[in-house]
Amino acid sequence: MSISVRDQFGKHLAQLAQDDSKVLALDGDLGNSTRLDSIEKETVDSFLQMGIAEQNMVGVAAGLASIGSQPWVCSFATFLTKRALDQIVVSVAQTKFDVKLVGSYSGLLTSNTGKTHHSLDDIAIMTTIPNMTVIAPGDAGETVAAMNAMHKTGGPMYLRLTRDETIPLFLPDAEFEIGKGKTLTEGTDVLIVTTGSTTYRVAEAIKQLVDMSIAHQHFPTLKPFDKELLLEGARKVQLVVTVEEHYIRGGLGSIVSEILSEELPKRVYRIGVPDRFFGCGTDEELLEASGLSVEKIKKSIGALSSKYF
């Protein structure tokens, strides 16, 4: 039986809160979307409703952390990372408080809500903040493992989650270490690098690209980034391709390009959301329009192979 990333997030945070009274959930009035409502249902008093006021919510979390709590602040990714950005920087990152920021509904898949709710710049924003760790798990199992690691490790962290309900438990092992990437398949033609919600769709596309030797690396931690694993994989191939449900600039593609340009100059091709706003639409329509459906990813990689090999 499979469970969605957000359902698993709510369920597991309730578990963490039951096991550790220091764990608190702060909601920006979206608990029944983000699944933070599980904590209210399953714990006595670990759930704090902060209303529709993200700036204050982040500040309150800093104050709670200052006297020993571990607040998990959850809202839609775009509201959390942009409406409360200065609060995240000054009250949380500069103080190094043990505050966990959870951006649910990241990327384009936000239940038909349109451009106001899309979060396509949060990796760019959060990875540029000093002291901030940035994590984007690939499936529900890895979400649990990532949350356990976050719970055990102090300091400001951002957890980027997807609302995509179609991702099954597909990652081969649930091992998770902050700052470590994973090699999912080995190959010699091209290395495909992915993170978060995109890893599953790319793994599906790779299965269908049988006439290429494709290596696939998944990086659930974007900061600190597992440079060694990337370099090890990149050394074996001629071309590196990044795929992400994030703007094409500032996200995984930029991280990979920066590392390779300095350490191992190599052609990097980035697949991501183009530099424009998208309207509302079904998940399928948006993935198709942004080039991130399994079919479109397969075509893009196929086209690259005919160009380069």
Next chain:
Amino acid sequence: MVQSIEQLKLTATVLRKRILSTAYYKKQGHVGGSLSCADILVSLFFHHLSIDPSNPKWEDRDRFVLSKGHTALGLYATLALRGYISEEELKTFDQYESRLQAHPDMTKLDALDMSTGSLGQGLSAAVGMAIGAKRLKKGFDVYCLIGDGESQEGQIWEAANIAGKYKLDNLIVIMDQNGLQQYGWKNDHGRMKPESNGKRKFDSFGFETWEVDGHCMEDLIDVLTEVKSIRNGRPKAIIANTTKGKGVHFMENNYVWHSKAPNDEEYILALTELEKRG
């Protein structure tokens, strides 16, 4: 340490001199707002707060958040007088890698309960501390000093809203209502007051509110004593009417002194004026 009213008044004068000498020595600092909250800081740190300078991280201490972080100068001078830091260290104010950063940095100085400097943020942290204290059944109070200019930030009222919702009667907000901000709006008399309805606004968010003369030590001690004795499920706000630049006549009520250090002549004039009082 609990000083008598007479001692507190003397301490406030010494504090004003330290604020001025530090700003004069370093050629910078937010003098106007530091002088306006000097009496408030003295009433808290030398009479009211349950704190221990020899153990700044004492778990059960009252918390103090300077939300109007630009007046760090006033807070550092207070901490020096109270024995948290040496008088000598005040000379490192605003210096590269100093513990006394231009705006309070809790990662550098143990005596600080929160880092501030981007206006509007301190009250939210204080609300978090107060919620946390209630959850842990701790008896300490959380004091937060905000500015009237700062209260133009929406986050102040987001925080006030939550303080009311969570019935934080262990939270005491003090507004240093000095009537001026950095620049503000011009009017016929010079500059408009940033805020004149603070009491009514906090009332409407469910606070129990008081308005006092923020330069009258007797009144400050009275109101703080009363505030501490009440536990009625309502957060508290004290609107302290103050004068920006208080104590030095040519700095008073002049927005130019928001962030300006005295030159040689001004420094001597200011000290002479304070000497006469103290």
